[in-house]
Amino acid sequence: MARRPTVSETIVAGxxxxxxxxxxxxxxxxxxSVTDAIRRTDGIDWIGxxxxxxxxxxxxAQAQLTGGLAxxxxxxxxxxxHLLNGLYDAAKSxxxxxxxxxxVPLADLGSDYFQEVDNDRLFSDVAVFTQTITSPEQVPVVVDQAISAALSRRGxxxxxxxxxxxxxxxxxxxPVRVFRDVTTVSPADEAVARAVETINRAGRVTILAGIGAAGGRAETLALAEHLMxxxxxxxxxxxxxxWDNPFQVxxxxxxxxxxxxxxxxxCDLLLMVGTDFPYRDWYPTSATVVQIDRxxxxIGRRVPVDVSVTGDAALTVQSLLSKLHAKHDRGHLDKALRHHDRWRHRQSELADPEFDERVGGRARSVLDNPDARIRPEAVAGFINELADDDAIFTVDTGMSAVWLARFVQLRKGQRLLGSFNLGSMANAMPQAVGAQSRYRDRQVIAFCGDGGLTMLLGDLLTIARHRLPVKLVVFDNHRLGMVKLEQEQAxxxxxGTELDNPDLAAIAKACGLAGVRITEPGDLxxxxxxxxxxxxxxxxxxLTNPDEVSVPPETTPGQAWGFAIAKVKETLRSVGEGD
Structure with missing residues (x-):
């Protein structure tokens, strides 16, 4: 009689x-037993x-890049x-x-045994499915259920x-089943009709597009052109x-x-396509809102919605395009594009490493870069130019995300990962580990904050051991920069934001990576x-400028006054500390 596989072997096979x-x-x-099953099985590796x-x-990170199970x-x-923080990020993504x-062993469950934790309770909030295997008779059915839940409910x-x-x-x-079905959600005709009627009545339309519209990229661009x-x-x-988007701002x-x-x-009407953009303060207050989401x-949990359409972006936008009247007035579109072009031109000046040597730059640097440090805009600008066409970017939460958002113009084939929904620190390096482990031949560039990288610094050793060719670029301003900005706004x-960092390049070398330290703008x-x-x-x-001013895109008078007051207080504190 053939030997039946073990519980662990069945999980690994699934x-x-x-x-x-x-x-x-x-x-x-x-x-x-799980790691030993992996050791003995071809086609799967353990990454310690x-x-x-x-x-x-x-x-x-792997699940987001592949769309499949990880x-x-x-x-x-x-x-x-210790898994929880990364799992919450996966759940929210x-x-x-x-x-x-x-x-712990079955006989010890419920006895407050050494290291015992009630896992089903622990993971109940983060997981769409959680189950303790208490009998081998549950397997492979319970493994089927777990994998099916993760894939079908995207969690x-x-x-x-x-x-x-x-x-x-x-x-x-x-054997454990294979789950390959891809489901699409078609919009209801009545919902499409209400959306068409509402959009046709509107004057100025702005589209807010998210990653949920990626599968309907061509249709969404056509919609932007149709509605100007x-x-x-x-x-x-x-x-x-x-990339190749003449409508984006x-x-x-x-x-x-x-x-x-x-x-x-x-805008008179905001059309949301495939986005759950969470920041309520940035939504228009008087516009009509139409939201499309699968x-x-x-729908409606961020901003009050007048018309909702539940459906996949591509199918829904296709249906709208066949019924909407074309708008021919480009005034709203052209105004927004001109505004964006002017802003990008001003930002491009900051990305020039020689900015502080020019007349305007010298005057500004007296206030915001007195030590002539490298401006983070220049770092992001250079990486934008140097990155491979199929590069995968990961970015920490905080100021490094600001510089990536503003100065990296993603090209077709490039990918981007971050903790955009959970907003965790220290995600960029671990996500780069996942991305590079899966795609060994693609360039992976991590935009790391110094606070984030040093939080999980030990896994530089993981990168070295597995010879993962990731490129970790640390925006080392010796600060928790976003927190500094938040304090000054108020x-x-x-x-409490200052960080006493060592030479991070030297630490990288000690861990087995190549380390490069850049301190002068001319060397960048x-x-x-x-x-x-x-x-x-x-x-x-x-080493980047810790005093770089990244004001919000629509600074209120109160915020501007807050910055001014904060700077006075910082100056007074600095003088007092020097006495």
């Missing part, structure tokens, strides 16, 4: 059948990380807890991830595995709408620009070019 080629995690006790949070972020693992108690969490599924269950033979030799509508693009939507929100803010403020639960002096272009062309993993530590 992962392989559903496209998973790597599992990220930290080994240990209850996971030993130094922190489980990195493992979860890496898996979430996997991570953490062992009993603390190992599972609608990334299908299967997490395998170790559990996190968690299987908890007690240490004495993984090595037991399963109750059935039926400027297009504000969310940061997640950049990879779909940055950039991003809104704190990392956006005044042209996008004005395009939203000045998920009904996303009129508060900077406090040459050293970045050399670093990005090096084989293997590289960390580029760029």
């Amino acid at each position: 992962l392989i059948h559903n496209g998973v080629t790597q599992v990220f995690g930290v080994v240990g006790d209850a996971l030993n 990380t130094r922190h489980e949070e990195v493992a979860a972020f890496a898996a979430g 996997a991570c693992a953490g062992t009993v108690g603390p190992g599972g807890i 609608h990334a299908p991830v299967l997490a395998i969490a170790g559990q 996190v599924a968690v299987l908890s595995l007690p240490g004495d269950v993984g090595a037991q033979p399963v109750g059935s030799d039926r 509508a400027p297009m504000v693009v969310t940061i997640k939507g950049k990879e779909a709408f940055d 950039g991003q809104s929100g704190l990392l956006g620009n005044p042209a996008a803010a004005a395009a939203l403020k000045d 998920r009904a639960d996303h 009129g508060l002096p900077e406090f 272009g040459r050293k970045l070019t050399e670093a990005l062309s090096m084989p293997g993993p590289v960390l580029v530590d760029v």
Whole structure:
């Protein structure tokens, strides 16, 4: 009689059948049967990380890039807890991830055993499915359920595995199913008719497009042309709408620009396509709102909606195009485009490494760059020029995301990942690990904040061990820059944001990466070019200006006064500290 596979072997086989080629995690006790099954199985690799949070972020990155299932693992108690932050990011990014969490032996469940945590309760908020395997007879059905839930509901599924269950033979030799179905959601005719009637009555239309419209890119661009509508693009939507788009006016929100803010403020009708843009303060207050989304639960939760259409972007926009009247007045569109062009021209001056040597630059630098540090705009501008056409970018939450949003114009084939919904620190490097592990031959560039990178610094060793040729560019301003900005907006002096950083390039070298440190503006272009062309993993530590002013795109008088008051308080504090 043939040997039946074990519970762990069945889980691993189910992962392989559903496209998973790597599992990220930290080994240990209850996971030993799983990692051993991976060791003995062709087609899947174990990528050991130094922190489980990195493992979860890496898996979430792979799921977002491929659209398919990805996997991570953490062992009993603390190992599972450490997965949570990365899993929350995957959940809020609608990334299908299967997490395998170790559990204490069955006989010890509920006894407050060493390291015992109630995993089903722990993961209940983050997961669309969570189940503890208490009997091999549950397998492979429960594995089917977990994978199906992750893929169909685009979220996190968690299987908890007690240490004495993984090595037991399963109750059935039926293989885990393969889930390949792709579902589309067609809009209701009545909803389309209401949207058509509303849009036809409107004057100035602005489109807010997100990553949910990526599958309907061509249709959404045709709609913008049909309606003469400027297009504000969310940061997640950049990879779909940055390139060959004569209608886009950039991003809104704190990392956006005044042209996008004005395009939203000045419209009569806002047409939202495939976006769940969360920042309520940036929506127009008097415009009619039409929202298109394949998920009904996303509609109306950010801004009051007059007409809702539940459906896939491509199908819905196609249906609208066949019925909408064309608008011929380009006034609203051209005004927004001119505004955007003027803003981009001013920003391009800051991205010139020689800006501070010019008359206007010298005058400005007295106030905002007295130590002649490298401006972060120049760093992002150079990377935009140097990156490969199929580069994958990852970006930390904070000021590095501002510089990427404003100075990296994504080209067709380039991809972008960030913690755009959860807003976690320290995501860029772990997501780069996931991206580079899957795509070894593509350039992966991480825009890292110094605060974010140093939070999970130990996984530089993971990058070195697996020889992942990622390029980590650290915007090293010795600050938690976004927090500094938030404090100054409120009129508060900077406090608690300063970071005493070591030479990060030297640390990278000690960990087995190449390390490049850039301190002078005149060296920036040459050293970045050399670093990005090096084989293997590289960390580029760029000392950037900590006083760079990135004001919100629509600064209120109160905010402007707040900046002024904050600067006075900072100056007084500095004088007092020097006495």
